[in-house]
Amino acid sequence: MADDRIKEKLEILADAAKYDVSCSSSGSDRKNKKGGLGNTGAGICHTYTEDGRCVSLLKILLTNHCIFDCAYCVSRRSNDIKRAAFTVQEVVDLTINFYRRNYIEGLFLSSGIFKNADYTMERLVLIAKKLRQEHNFNGYIHLKTIPGASDDLLNEAGLYADRLSVNLEIPTETGLKLLAPEKNRKDMDVPMDYLKNQIIRTKEEKKIFRSTPKFAPAGQSTQMIIGASGESDMHIMKTADHYYTEYNLKRVYYSGYIPISNDKRLPGLGSDVPVIRENRLYQSDWLLRFYGFKRDEIVNERHPNLDLDIDPKLGWALRNLDQFPVDINRAPYESIVRVPGIGVTSAKKIVAARRFGALRMEHLQKIGISANKVRYFISCQGFVPLMSDRPAEMIKHYILAASHTKYKKVFNQQLTLF
Numbered sequence: 001m002a003d004d005r006i007k008e009k010l011e012i013l014a015d016a017a018k019y020d021v022s023c024s025s026s027g028s029d030r031k032n033k034k035g036g037l038g039n040t041g042a043g044i045c046h047t048y049t050e051d052g053r054c055v056s057l058l059k060i061l062l063t064n065h066c067i068f069d070c071a072y073c074v075s076r077r078s079n080d081i082k083r084a085a086f087t088v089q090e091v092v093d094l095t096i097n098f099y100r101r102n103y104i105e106g107l108f109l110s111s112g113i114f115k116n117a118d119y120t121m122e123r124l125v126l127i128a129k130k131l132r133q134e135h136n137f138n139g140y141i142h143l144k145t146i147p148g149a150s151d152d153l154l155n156e157a158g159l160y161a162d163r164l165s166v167n168l169e170i171p172t173e174t175g176l177k178l179l180a181p182e183k184n185r186k187d188m189d190v191p192m193d194y195l196k197n198q199i200i201r202t203k204e205e206k207k208i209f210r211s212t213p214k215f216a217p218a219g220q221s222t223q224m225i226i227g228a229s230g231e232s233d234m235h236i237m238k239t240a241d242h243y244y245t246e247y248n249l250k251r252v253y254y255s256g257y258i259p260i261s262n263d264k265r266l267p268g269l270g271s272d273v274p275v276i277r278e279n280r281l282y283q284s285d286w287l288l289r290f291y292g293f294k295r296d297e298i299v300n301e302r303h304p305n306l307d308l309d310i311d312p313k314l315g316w317a318l319r320n321l322d323q324f325p326v327d328i329n330r331a332p333y334e335s336i337v338r339v340p341g342i343g344v345t346s347a348k349k350i351v352a353a354r355r356f357g358a359l360r361m362e363h364l365q366k367i368g369i370s371a372n373k374v375r376y377f378i379s380c381q382g383f384v385p386l387m388s389d390r391p392a393e394m395i396k397h398y399i400l401a402a403s404h405t406k407y408k409k410v411f412n413q414q415l416t417l418f
């Protein structure tokens, strides 16, 4: 009977947690100790359900009761749904049992807010503390931080969790006011700022005192819901860029809004989840963090939204054809990595390989670079770029026609426009 109730709670609270996509992890190096349980190793491997959600962690809410009424959230207090709440011990036991059976590599724990922020956060912290101290659990723990919780609780959370996150939820203050008028952005900025400073301080202290305990070693992250309010991609990327820069975030997650209500402020039930847009935002995010792009090169006042047909690097290249062709044998790494079809690893390989002789197209193909995109943007030994004098739209057309993108259906419908 008790097992049935736990099973029911698990169904309710795992289902409610699926709307939060910020569950992948990276960068934790928590090691197993003698007699301990689990070892995160070099990053957690991720698996995804059919709808693209990560399931490698036990991903649940402590409760889906909530005192708030955010229009975009399935747990909002006005929603007529089945409610449930785990006890602290139930979450601890579930985590340990699933871990021992190899079902999971860690725990991703979020929660609706019952009573108040501290009351909820206290319980989240207690779960992490019990796992670490009573069970010597060294698996990965990602805790959601409840805005408004005290600094003491945030501090304790950082001692037990690998990663902490505060969800921004809606990319702009205006959108937040519209959909969650009880909240404000400052309530999210304050804990993020506290966590940023604690992470920096701990790292500095650790250089002097090796015994300094780790504090959220996998850093902090956030999540934004895409497509619930009317923000452009420029607004979204501006917010992401701001939080990466000002709060040293490890990751910003973009979660396409899944229609859950008939609230007039939101896209109606049956509207498409903006999956392609979500994917393009992740690609843009990657360009900001690893490719040396500035936010306004990707989206700006003239181009406030990403082209869904093509990846954002190709979009940038087609708007800046004057910067091509890039001479693969002479150009600096920074220019090579901006060529559509060349990733960070391939760009490094090119720079290393060309020391031994001039590279030809066949060398690039051996490195693993597909000619489909690059042939319009590079020159190399024995090769001049194709159609360098043609308009961007034509190049885009040819690239898409030759590509095997999963978005081809979308493209094919649009080809008639040419």
Ligand code: SF4
Pocket: 066, 067, 068, 069, 070, 073, 074, 075, 076, 077, 111, 112, 113
């Ligand atoms: S506070 Fe969090 S759980 Fe509660 S309604 Fe808002 S988004 Fe949902």
